[in-house]
Amino acid sequence: MAAVEKARKARQSAGAGQVPAGQRRENAPLSESRFGKLVELWPGAIFSQRADFSFQSADSKMEKLTGLAPEALCNGSCRFWELVHEADVEEVRRQCAQALKTPGGITTSFRVRHAATGRVSYVLEHREAILDGAGGVMGYDVAWLDVTRQTIAERRLSQAAWKETLALLTMGLAHDFNNVLSGILSLSELVLAQSGPEAPHSRSLQLIKDSVLQAAQIMQRVVSLHRGTGGSRQYLDLNKVVPEVAELVRKVLPRRLRVETELTAGELPVYMDEVGFRQVVLNLALNAADAMPDRGRLLFRLTVPETAQPLSHAHGKFPRLPCVCFSVKDNGVGIAARHLPHLFDPFFTTKPITKGSGLGLYNARVFVEDHGGAISVESAEKAGATFHLWLPQADFTEAETSAAQRAERRRTLLLVGPPGAAVEGCAELLRTHDFCVITTNSAARALEPVTGEEVAVDGTLVLAEPSNASLLPTRRRVICRLRF
Incomplete structure (x- = not known):
């Protein structure tokens, strides 16, 4: 009996790692279907290329990024390099060469242009070379993921952090520089007063004093760029703001460029964010x-249109009358006609990826749209370009309207912390600053399903339980409706 039992266990052990052929045949289609499902659920595009970068196969999601159907890509009517942003071609070529030397492939990011609309998107690419037995390249397997929104968020976050750091540095350096100027000014005034106007060096001393005062004014204009924070609006006279900005631009731009202004008579009141x-x-x-x-010549011009104007290549809406038009005109090389419709799109730029973010004109578009206006452009190649900012003139009811809108929409915070004076005191302080505060005892409690009326929560403030609080950003998308 012992021998029989030993033989039975040996047979079981020998067959433990084997799968019946019939079962293998049933599982193979199942595995392929699962792979197909994964490809279908993948948010990006997958394609394969030959050694010459022509498309061998491509899925349907390529059409959203490139504007071309898979059939058009694979029949050779469009080359891969025609899709890559012209400023990124050389860098992508270097990355492709690197993929041949890297087992497992490489991952990189670059821009592609939509063939139909010209829209620029950022893609995250993983590329793996397929080699033959001799090490020769047979082709590439490639996966693309659209990361345009993520890149916008990262760029804005990076810009915000840099602006905050730059503001602190500028304020500190300006303070130190003004102290130096104060010493020079005081000494020049003292020597000038002691020597009298007839002294041999009185004219030179007066020039030193005037130069110091001019330098102090320049520093004041630089500091004014960082005065306040973006988003704070006030009543301003553009006939006063524009000359100040023009004077600063003269100090920033090369001397080969001439900066001029054309202003209007009287005041031009606007309600806007001066920093922006x-x-x-x-x-x-x-x-x-x-x-x-x-x-070259750069012109800042202010005009007051009497009627609504037709706008070319514009974003936003023409403001209510009376309004003001601020124009920036140059006599440079101009803008190609094919670029004009996409000029204000995020990340659109003709500069290399390392030199231009493509967010400058997009930010200008966001600025005018937030202020109830529009931005337009007129240009032709070799004939310069003119950008127009159309803004409504202030009727001095904007501040009251803005305050009423803020009162209607109070910001709501979810305050997480153990019961006690700390949470109560923090909640009371926030309420005195016009926040609506919802308190909860623990992060785990905050994760419980929310019932009843939906509450819009703008953010979460955690006073304790940092380990549990790390779950809040994910869950917050479920229990509340974010507004920023």
């Missing part, structure tokens, strides 16, 4: 400087 406006104007001026490699 200055940033938009500076960006337009820097773009204009890039378009004028030789000596």
